Amino acid sequence: xxSDATAALPGPAPAQQRLVGDLVVWLLVLAExxxxxxxxxxxxxxxxxxxxxxxxxxxxxDLSSGAINTVLLVSxxxxxxxxxxxxxxDQSRTGARWLLGALxxxxxxLVLKTVEYVHKWNEGIDVAENSFYLLYVMLTGFHFLHAAVxxxxxxxxxxxxxxxxxxxxxxxxxxxxxVFWHMVDLLWMLLFPLVYVLR
Amino acid sequence: xxxxxxxxxxxxALLAATATTxxxxxxxxxxxxxxxxxxxxxxxxxxxxxxxxxxxxLRHAPALWQRLLLGWLGxxxxxxxxxxxxxx
Numbered sequence: 656x657x658s659d660a661t662a663a664l665p666g667p668a669p670a671q672q673r674l675v676g677d678l679v680v681w682l683l684v685l686a687e688x689x690x691x692x693x694x695x696x697x698x699x700x701x702x703x704x705x706x707x708x709x710x711x712x713x714x715x716x717d718l719s720s721g722a723i724n725t726v727l728l729v730s731x732x733x734x735x736x737x738x739x740x741x742x743x744x745d746q747s748r749t750g751a752r753w754l755l756g757a758l759x760x761x762x763x764x765l766v767l768k769t770v771e772y773v774h775k776w777n778e779g780i781d782v783a784e785n786s787f788y789l790l791y792v793m794l795t796g797f798h799f800l801h802a803a804v805x806x807x808x809x810x811x812x813x814x815x816x817x818x819x820x821x822x823x824x825x826x827x828x829x830x831x832x833x834v835f836w837h838m839v840d841l842l843w844m845l846l847f848p849l850v851y852v853l854r
Numbered sequence: 855x856x857x858x859x860x861x862x863x864x865x866x867a868l869l870a871a872t873a874t875t876x877x878x879x880x881x882x883x884x885x886x887x888x889x890x891x892x893x894x895x896x897x898x899x900x901x902x903x904x905x906x907x908x909x910x911x912l913r914h915a916p917a918l919w920q921r922l923l924l925g926w927l928g929x930x931x932x933x934x935x936x937x938x939x940x941x942x
Binding site: 672673674675681684685688689692695696699700702703718719722725726729730732733736737740833834837838840841844845847848849851852853854 | 861862864865868869872873875876878879880882887891894895897898901902905906908909910911912914915916919922923926927929930931933934937938940
């Protein structure tokens with residue numbers, strides 16, 4: 656005969672409904688999405704009022720560089736997702752290798768973006784040039800800082816992952832770092848078409 | 855060699871969508887303004903849905919969190935679409 660406790664549990668088991676990572680990082684994710692949402696809307700609305708200026712500004716950007724940056728970000732996301740899966744399967748060394756892959760892709764993004772900024776700076780363009788460059792630097796620069804934090808998290812998590820500090824049922828820190836990076840990736844999914852593609 | 859699983863296919867889908875967006879940006883004459891904006895933003899939103907549901911693992915989280923993130927994605931994409939196709 657089933658106990659009362661068993662009979663009172665309809666629907667999916669609680670284990671199937673789990674928010675991975677720390678609740679604090681999710682609250683941070685919400686705050687960042689709202690902040691970037693306002694920045695995205697500001698960029699789009701200002702472009703409605705200054706079409707020619709924004710078209711000229713966008714023409715000075717390198718679309719291919721933006722696309723390569725997208726590839727690097729999604730690849731880092733894939734690597735860190737693979738790392739979490741490996742650690743959950745009790746394969747710490749494999750997880751650490753995937754995390755190193757994520758760090759390499761993330762650093763690749765930072766290097767390429769820095770090259771873009773330096774290139775613009777050498778052309779004599781800065782944030783005071785016009786409203787396009789002001790919003791471009793605000794949006795991409797703020798995103799760059801988040802990507803840098805994500806890379807620092809990967810670097811900090813790598814050593815404990817490698818020595819097996821995380822495992823099945825105990826990879827909260829790694830999951831938290833992964834969620835932060837996926838947010839960085841998610842933001843770029845809208846930032847890339849908005850700044851580099853849409854006219 | 856291990857067979858690719860869901861997160862591998864999603865990575866490939868994200869790469870393919872990125873390549874399509876890049877191609878559309880490089881060939882602006884291939885599609886007129888509004889349809890191109892719709893396609894580019896649909897691809898962006900599609901990539902966002904994959905990241906939210908699978909990479910962030912909100913498919914298996916309490917529904918509220920998935921609604922919050924997908925709601926943000928849908929609303930932001932809509933704002934960008936309206937601003938992009940707004941009459942000149």
